[in-house]
Every structure is written in structure tokens, then in C-alpha cells.
Amino acid sequence: MARLNDDAQWIVLMGFIVSFALFFIAILINQSTIVGQTTAEAVSEFPKTDIREVRGMIIQSEFLGDENDKTNVQREIRNLSLSRHNAVVEFSSSPPAGSDPYTHIEMHYNNGVTAYNETWRSE
Template sequence: MAGLNEDAQWIVLMGFVVSFSLFFLAMVLNQSTVVGQTTAESVLDFPKNDIRDLRTVIIQSVYQENVDDSVINNDIVSIALARKGAIVNYSSYTQGSYTYINIHYDNGVTVYNETWASP
């Protein structure tokens, strides 16, 4: 820059400042897009309907009569693992006039635990 006059040096310097500023803004916008995308994906990944369906099937199976509970438990666990890739465990017990069901759902992203009680 020794051969340029002062006006030309000022123009080149401002060009560097503007290009660096644009590069910095592009990086900031790129990162904010990634953060927004992952946040939206985590909301979409919440398996609300899968948990509802599973919960309904478990509650119905607990109240069925003349059925082996271990067979139904194994079927629910294996189907949830094969179709949804989720680990499902549940247990039920009766205390007084209430029936309690403990439901655990884990698909690697979402962990859901519930204790359901019915009179």
C-alpha cells in the first residue's frame, strides 16, 4: 500500500472492514438458523401420539380378564422396540380399591414416566 495515495488506502481499508463485517454477520445468521432448526426438530420429535397410543393399550391390557400379563407385557415391549425403537416398561399393582400403573417410555430422545391411578 506504499504506492497508493491516502484516498486509495482509505478505500481499501473500508473494503476490508465491510467484507469482514459481512462475513461476521453471515456466520451469526448461519448459527441462529441452526439453533432455530434444532429447536423446531425437538418439538416435532416429541412422540405425543405414540405415548398416547401406548398408554391406552397398556391401560386396556391391565383391565382385561383371563389374560396372561407377562405375555401382553412382552408383546408391548417387543412391538414398541421393533416399530418405534422405544424402550417401554410398565408395571401395575392394586392397593385398596385403586389400581396403579407405572409407565416408562424412552426412545433415546424423549423419556416419559407416568404413574396412572384408577379407582
């Protein structure tokens, strides 16, 4: 009966090490392509400027002198956000009353992926 030959075990061990190293390098290559993509995708999908702008517009609209202009502009903010940014924008304000000298605006932005809520107070 042929005996199990245990010569050259170092070579076998090295073979194993090299193949596992190759295996891990393959995993690294596999993951590295996704990294740049997911990062950039996350950045471009997050509606940073949309939120910032609509927030500015809501605050600006709150201080329009004419009541009719204010109603129009605020309706248009809601309507255009829904139709062009695919975002539901809702807001309401409470003017200074009693001992509270500030205007408060409650804003909600939701485009299905990102939701943003804020209660703004005039300084």
C-alpha cells in the same frame, strides 16, 4: 524518512465498521439456517405420540376383563414397542388393596434418547 500519514482517519474507521458489520451479518446467515432445522428436528425426534399412545394402551390393557387377554395384550405392547418403536416399555400394576381404593400403574418408556416414567393412579 516518510512520516506516518494520519489524514482521512474517518475513512479508515468507516472501513473497519463496515467490515465488522459484514462479519456479523455473515454469522447471522450462518446461524439462521440451523435454527429451523434444529427446531423441527427436535420436535420430530421427541416421541410425543408414541408415549401418549403406549400410555393409553397400558391403561386400557389393565382393565381388560379376561386375564388371558390381558397377559397377551401386555406382552404384545412390550414386544411391538421394542421391535417397531425401538423403545423399551416396562410397566407393572398394583390393584386396589386394603384401605387404598385405587389401581396404580408404574410405567417406564425409554427409546435411548427420551425416557419417560409415570406412576398412574385411577381416579
